[in-house]
Amino acid sequence: MSFHIQPIDVADKSSFYKELAIQLRGLLEGERDAVANAANCSALINQSLADLNWAGFYIMRNGELVLGPFQGKTACVRIAVGRGVCGAAVERKISILVEDVHAFPGHIACDAASRSELVVPLIRAGEIIGVIDLDSPSPGRFDEDDRLGIETLARIFVEASDPF
Ligand code: SME
Numbered sequence: 001m002s003f004h005i006q007p008i009d010v011a012d013k014s015s016f017y018k019e020l021a022i023q024l025r026g027l028l029e030g031e032r033d034a035v036a037n038a039a040n041c042s043a044l045i046n047q048s049l050a051d052l053n054w055a056g057f058y059i060m061r062n063g064e065l066v067l068g069p070f071q072g073k074t075a076c077v078r079i080a081v082g083r084g085v086c087g088a089a090v091e092r093k094i095s096i097l098v099e100d101v102h103a104f105p106g107h108i109a110c111d112a113a114s115r116s117e118l119v120v121p122l123i124r125a126g127e128i129i130g131v132i133d134l135d136s137p138s139p140g141r142f143d144e145d146d147r148l149g150i151e152t153l154a155r156i157f158v159e160a161s162d163p164f
Pocket of ligand 1: 075076079085086106107111133135
């Protein structure tokens with residue numbers, strides 16, 4: 001089966017994310033393998049959002065985050081809970097939006113080009129099973145619309161997939 005990602009032509013971000021959510025549901029339909037779905041979800045985000053240099057998943061394994069499917073440059077493999085933006089999102093159980101990564105204590109620079117970052121937890125039955133991490137080379141690239149939009153994609157991913 002092939003799936004054609006449609007260019008999204010909308011004036012406002014909330015409409016953009018509504019359309020992207022529809023595309024993600026279509027992309028994951030009929031497949032429950034979490035690795036395959038995370039890989040396609042990363043690709044969809046990377047193809048659809050402007051100005052990203054990294055988009056992907058870290059997966060909770062034995063109490064730490066381990067690199068999952070992603071698009072972008074090679075990245076650090078293991079992140080302890082509480083470390084970096086990803087580990088902080090797990091520890092605090094919330095999405096974290098960083099306008100300037102240089103101002104975030106403990107930020108882990110996988111790609112020196114990254115200037116802003118959005119990390120959204122993946123939650124299944126109240127437990128954090130991983131995160132979606134987006135990096136941009138532009139400071140202040142992400143806002144509340146992006147946070148809400150990516151949180152919706154994270155929910156769709158979890159509902160559509162079996163556990164990792
Ligand atoms: N910057 C992240 C590490 C992962 S890379 O950006 C892909 C962090 O501080 O947790």
